[in-house]
Amino acid sequence: MSLSPFDHPFLSGLLGDAEVGAWLSAEADLAAMLSFERALAEAEAAEGVIEASAAAIIAEQLAGFVPDMAKLKAGLGRDGVAGPELVRQLRERVGGEAAAFVHFGATSQDLADTSLAIRLRAILEIFGQRLNGLAGALAALEKRDGATRTMAHTRMQAAIPVPAARKIRSWRDPLERHHAHLSGVADEVCVLTFGGAAGTLDKLGEKGPAVTRRMAIALGLKAVVHARHSERDGTAGLASWLSLVTGSLGKMGQDIALLAQSEVGEVKLAGGGGSSAMPHKVNPVGAEVLVTLARFNATLVSGMHQSLVHENERSGAAWTLEWMLLPQMLLATGAALRIASEVVDGVSFVDRGAQA
Template identity: 70%
Template sequence: MSASPFEHPYLSGLLGDADMAPFFSVEADCRAMVDFEVALARAQGGSGVIPPDAAETIAAALAGFSPDVDALAAGTGRDGVVVPELVRQLRKAVGRDAAAFVHVGATSQDVVDTSLSLRLKPALAILDARLAAVTEALQALEDRDGDIEVMAHTRMQAAIPVPASRKIRSWRDPLVRHRARLDVVSAGVAILHFGGAAGTLEKLGDRASDVAQRLASALGLKPVDHARHSERDGIAELASWLSLVTGSLGKMGQDIALAAQSEVGEIRLSGGGGSSAMPHKVNPVAAETLVTLARFNATLLAGMHQSLVHENERSGAAWTLEWMILPQMITACAAALRHAQALVGQIAIRPLKSGADEAAAKDGRS
């Protein structure tokens, strides 16, 4: 076991995701935070809050900035957030008179939350593309095997024969609906977080709105009419969406694992996991992993809903909880979609057998 199976040297082969991990690396986070500070300086230079030449000095000095990560760790342990130490390093890198114009009017939460927004945009684009790929693969499976008659099961008992398309659509259609919801979910998190000490941008006076508009435009984020430092419904909605996706994939994985049992044989898998003791086995590893990841995200969702409780204008406790939970939920969702696409490509649906299955069908109709 590991404290972080998503990054573990070998557990990550099952639970991690190589495409998603870079968005939650220290390099990506620091780069996004520096991008915020550079864009802020330029926005303020354009609005006359700071001298324009100071803004360009800041941008030039930070173009190749590389932080002292050990110092960031020590600073975070001391301050509870990385930004005070990061800003100290940025000002040192800028040097001379322009250093005083780094981070003007901003607060730590502006930097951390906007960094997350910047990284969530490409991360959600990957999830969207994978959702599309899984739904297309399920449609192809239905086109090929949808007319095959299989046994429906209600309450784990054989019910009546149904076309395989009945089962496949119960896997695909929720994913189609989740993908349709993603635009709204993305709009709730791809926003600029910029409010200053208590969300009022009081240090920028009547130039606050202009700076915010310029900053949002430069970063490619949506401006909002006031900072959402303690309004976390957008983040919680994303967490709910992630759990819905993995939950629907978990339902599919559970169905496939049951149908692929040796005694059932309704589905044959062309690939699977081996056993150290029983070399004849082909274990439905991908299907089982979908169930695991669904249950994992379902348990974490409660924690993300706890993080909605931000006291007053900012909460260190609720905010930190988000940092611990959300990256894991996103990585779990990415891994589930990766496994799901591979799993659908391994499925061959087998027709109903005669004899016992027909008797079970008759019992189900009686």
Template identity: 60%
Template structure:
């Protein structure tokens, strides 16, 4: 048991995913925040709100920036957000003109939300690519063995014979629907949530929307007519998508584990897990992990929905809850796609199984 199983030196290989975890480490967070500040400076220069020389200086100096993470941690413990401490470090490296232009018209939530959107979009792309690969593997399995007759089970009891293609469809098709849903959710989830101090972009005057559009385009995010500082339904949709991904793979894992029971013997799994007390056993570790990750994300989804309740124009409590839950949900989804791929590489129909 560990506070952080996903990056634990022992549990991480079972439950974690290095590629997804890298989207949420401190270095990735800081780099994405710097991306926002560079994009903001360039957009404001293009709209005549700051001098082009200041924007060029910001872009150049931020590219060479090396964060003092201890100072950032101390500042975050004091302020509840990292941005004031980060800006303090950045401004000491800039000319007076550039230091004054940095972060113009923005607030801490703009920076943190932009960083989150950039990195969540990156995580979603990794997961989506793996879903495509898993769908392809199920297609290959169907072409090879889909016509095989197996026993269908209803309410955990043997029912009637059916084709193996029927079972494969129940594992594959939800993944295809998840890919389709991501395309629908993306423009609401991966938005530039930018509004300044109280979400109205007032400090940028009539150029606020133009600046927001330019920043969003440079960062590869969707733009919005409002800040969405306290309207988090798009983020909740994405969290639901993550839970649907792990839920679909959990269904596959549960079915696989049941089919691998000695009493059923419909599937076989090469390289199953061993037992310290019963060396004859081959435990379905991968399928079990898929079930665990599905239940984990389903549990966290309820917590993420609590973060929909932002009081007034900004909530410290609801906002912080997102920081705690979303990286875990995304990493769990990534781990599920990784584990599912490993399971498929070792899973096959058992010749002469009991339900033939």
């Protein structure tokens, strides 16, 4: 049983996305956190902050580490973050003098935010591939059906006949713009967060920048001048981009649902949803879900903008709000891109004479 429709035992058949969801799982989060701790120890050893032997022991012990999830859950309920309990378990695992150098100079937000950045890098690569594939499918649809006559509608009233290409381009062009903007969005969120207690790396002294650069290279992330613990514009910008993507897909879904109406019939769907009471119906389920997901993300994006308001150097309230909202927006976007591809593959335009 689940409270989320994205991983619900049967609702996920409509709204789920296993590929994106895997990167948002507890297992993926923990694996990324361990990557952070390994990269931290190795970078600090390379710069002479800790002994190389300590870094080697830490890396060796992290390789087979499996956390006590019950204690991690209890610790998060107590501390508000996973870091303190996870680090305690890691130090216990490492043991000896090397244990003191686990997580040296870092803070819990460094660990959590970098884990998210590692996973966002993979998720945004998936989104880029899907956007590219969807734009290609729409281009193929335009090539095949673009000359078909359809009726343009303004303010839901018949206007003038136009080629189907006019409608298809209005679906495809925004997606190409979103794809073009994706690299800039990724550049602002796929960053290393490493600042220590209050973002100053005080325990590392002059070695801080060099350790940061080494960690960023090892983790495949961007190094920034200072940790963005309370500067959340990149994350809010990502949320805005997600809402734009699903909004554009929702517009396409709305158009297709209207064009597929029995009274209009300018679009034929290769597949659709059945009815328990009216077996003759072919419901535009995929197109409708695109509208739903667009409205869902448009609702959540306002909450992500609320999370911009961090008091001073770190906010537990604003940060926790991100944890609640961003994963859902990512899953909604993944599902929308998946469903949109299925919808477009099943669409064909029908020439009904484009008469008013």
